[in-house]
Amino acid sequence: QKEVEQNSGPLSVPEGAIASLNCTYSDRGSQSFFWYRQYSGKSPELIMSIYSNGDKEDGRFTAQLNKASQYVSLLIRDSQPSDSATYLCAVDAGTYKYIFGTGTRLKVLA
Amino acid sequence: NAGVMQNPRHLVRRRGQEARLRCSPMKGHSHVYWYRQLPEEGLKFMVYLQKENIIDESGMPKERFSAEFPKEGPSILRIQQVVRGDSAAYFCASSPRDSAETQYFGPGTRLLVL
Numbered sequence: 381q382k383e384v385e386q387n388s389g390p391l392s393v394p395e396g397a398i399a400s401l402n403c404t405y406s407d408r409g410s411q412s413f414f415w416y417r418q419y420s421g422k423s424p425e426l427i428m429s430i431y432s433n434g435d436k437e438d439g440r441f442t443a444q445l446n447k448a449s450q451y452v453s454l455l456i457r458d459s460q461p462s463d464s465a466t467y468l469c470a471v472d473a474g475t476y477k478y479i480f481g482t483g484t485r486l487k488v489l490a
Numbered sequence: 491n492a493g494v495m496q497n498p499r500h501l502v503r504r505r506g507q508e509a510r511l512r513c514s515p516m517k518g519h520s521h522v523y524w525y526r527q528l529p530e531e532g533l534k535f536m537v538y539l540q541k542e543n544i545i546d547e548s549g550m551p552k553e554r555f556s557a558e559f560p561k562e563g564p565s566i567l568r569i570q571q572v573v574r575g576d577s578a579a580y581f582c583a584s585s586p587r588d589s590a591e592t593q594y595f596g597p598g599t600r601l602l603v604l
């Protein structure tokens with residue numbers, strides 16, 4: 381059974397701080413990793429994709445991948461109240477289907 | 491550039507009725523995926539389709555659920571004889587022909603079974 385694990389939170393950070401979200405996965409064969417943001421009652425919105433070990437930066441977001449340790453993380457710099465949402469980690473499970481974690485709820489306190 | 495479209499956005503059915511959910515992928519996208527999200531849970535993969543083909547239906551319940559993506563028209567997820575446990579948000583995602591790994595989600599259909 382392929383699994384993706386995330387801490388459900390809530391993770392509370394003050395405005396302007398760095399939020400660090402973590403995700404571990406069980407399938408060593410996974411090659412593609414994604415972070416989605418989901419506001420309450422809304423659909424998932426793609427934030428980042430990462431395929432290679434190391435860091436990938438896009439604006440205030442940095443995704444980090446370590447395949448040897450089977451974890452992927454998302455850093456959000458200068459966190460804003462509008463970043464408050466649930467962040468879903470997704471890992472490819474072959475034939476392009478994703479395995480999603482249950483998500484980490486982030487609260488950015490003004 | 492219209493995104494993934496789903497309708498209806500909300501659907502109420504009584505136990506035993508049929509639910510029919512529709513998904514139109516983004517323009518130029520030929521891969522469609524259906525996911526289900528139960529309250530307070532993550533998204534669970536159900537089925538992956540291309541035009542006129544079911545590629546992977548390993549996440550579909552064995553009974554009452556079916557999906558299609560005809561040559562013309564939207565993809566349809568059909569749930570027959572709904573039960574209360576089918577109440578969930580059903581999301582459709584699509585990806586382009588040449589980048590099948592990046593999936594973009596529609597707004598979802600919230601199904602409530604009374």
